[in-house]
Amino acid sequence: MNVDVNLAPLREYLAAEGADGYLIDDDASDADQRYVSGFTAPDPYQTLVTADGVHLLVSGLEYGRAAAEAGADSVSRRAAYDYQRLVAEHGQYEGKLRTLAAFLEDHGVDALAVPRTFPTGTADGLRDQGFAVTVEPEGIVTDIRATKTEWEVERIRASQRANEAAMARAEELIATADIADGTLVHDGEPLTSERVTEEIEVTLLRHGCALDETIVACGADGADPHDRGSGPLEADELIVIDIFPRDKETGYFADMTRTFARGDPGEEARRRYEVTHEAYEAALETVAAGVTGADVHAAACDVIEDAGYETLRSDPNTETGFIHSTGHGVGLDIHEQPSVSPSGGDLEPGHVISIEPGIYDPAVGGVRIEDLVAVTEDGYENLTDYRIGLEPTTDARE
Numbered sequence: 001m002n003v004d005v006n007l008a009p010l011r012e013y014l015a016a017e018g019a020d021g022y023l024i025d026d027d028a029s030d031a032d033q034r035y036v037s038g039f040t041a042p043d044p045y046q047t048l049v050t051a052d053g054v055h056l057l058v059s060g061l062e063y064g065r066a067a068a069e070a071g072a073d074s075v076s077r078r079a080a081y082d083y084q085r086l087v088a089e090h091g092q093y094e095g096k097l098r099t100l101a102a103f104l105e106d107h108g109v110d111a112l113a114v115p116r117t118f119p120t121g122t123a124d125g126l127r128d129q130g131f132a133v134t135v136e137p138e139g140i141v142t143d144i145r146a147t148k149t150e151w152e153v154e155r156i157r158a159s160q161r162a163n164e165a166a167m168a169r170a171e172e173l174i175a176t177a178d179i180a181d182g183t184l185v186h187d188g189e190p191l192t193s194e195r196v197t198e199e200i201e202v203t204l205l206r207h208g209c210a211l212d213e214t215i216v217a218c219g220a221d222g223a224d225p226h227d228r229g230s231g232p233l234e235a236d237e238l239i240v241i242d243i244f245p246r247d248k249e250t251g252y253f254a255d256m257t258r259t260f261a262r263g264d265p266g267e268e269a270r271r272r273y274e275v276t277h278e279a280y281e282a283a284l285e286t287v288a289a290g291v292t293g294a295d296v297h298a299a300a301c302d303v304i305e306d307a308g309y310e311t312l313r314s315d316p317n318t319e320t321g322f323i324h325s326t327g328h329g330v331g332l333d334i335h336e337q338p339s340v341s342p343s344g345g346d347l348e349p350g351h352v353i354s355i356e357p358g359i360y361d362p363a364v365g366g367v368r369i370e371d372l373v374a375v376t377e378d379g380y381e382n383l384t385d386y387r388i389g390l391e392p393t394t395d396a397r398e
Helices: 006-017 033-039 059-071 081-088 092-106 120-128 142-146 150-176 193-206 221-225 266-288 293-306
Strands: 021-026 045-050 053-058 075-076 109-113 132-135 178-180 183-186 217-218 239-243 256-260 327-329 336-340 352-355 358-361 365-368 370-378 381-384
Touching: 006 021, 006 045, 006 142, 021 033, 021 092, 033 045, 033 053, 033 142, 045 075, 045 092, 053 059, 053 092, 059 075, 075 120, 081 092, 092 120, 120 132, 142 336, 150 183, 150 193, 150 239, 150 256, 150 352, 193 217, 193 239, 217 365, 221 358, 221 365, 256 365, 256 381, 266 293, 266 352, 266 358, 266 365, 266 370, 293 327, 293 336, 293 352, 336 352
Parallel strands: 021 109, 053 075, 109 132
Antiparallel strands: 021 045, 045 053, 178 183, 217 239, 239 256, 327 336, 327 352, 352 370, 358 365, 370 381
């Protein structure tokens, strides 16, 4: 991973707290570790940040790849600290702790800070070994990750291109389906959420991306923002499709939502779609460096409330209307800083955020429209190149 990592804020924190290093103990599913180390592995490894560099401790299995690929200043094998003998003599847990203690001592670390997600057993074990271990409470690395380099923005853009191809395939299936007894039919079989999801996943794989789950939700299912959807897709109903894939090589996510309807979903559904589109445009127009995520969220709420629908701002207990925040950061995690919500702070150049207002009601269905944008000094750059429209077509990307 070729990110130019700026760890100065973390090192300033370590100096202020009198800590010799910052230790992460996890596998690459921890986005902070992947970001700092420039390395990914399915099994746990350790990343140590000190004043003089970034240092990895890995198994022999991962050593060659880590030495070649990681963005670290040094890479050590566990075997260099007699790991197998220590495990044989003291057991897996104690052997790991003694190995880790030797690694820390090798880098002059007596006092260390750890992230909030650091394993409690490892922290307690290191304290028993004589180390001072304190938790870094603010999530400094997560905050650093929020501001993307140009390289990172390009990786996210590439993931979004794959996302657009998958959305186009989903839209094509809906647009070309026959209608029989109110149900969408494809190849003589009901077109289901599951079938569309499968086509989305296949398309993403062909573009080097994958996902754990996606949303293809019809009718009342779409009125729950996190309902994945199931069963046949119906004509004259709103269909929410939310795809959030991750590039298999770089690890960077994308995110996009579109809402479609085959046939006539009714006047109220169409009005909700138009109001959501207006709220989306109002939020986008507000995005710029120095504006807060709260300001962007308020712009979306203003439009939706003025149209007569509830938001969590107008009624914190509402179960219909606009019942989530306007957006979130996207990067190595699908949900990361900054927040585009009532608590959202200042937006900065390099932040990549989703803009995704919606209106929900089981009696009508759900509407959500979502793009990804990169914040710039004077506004934003939309990383999404996909049309917005309720009626599905077969030429969405032309």
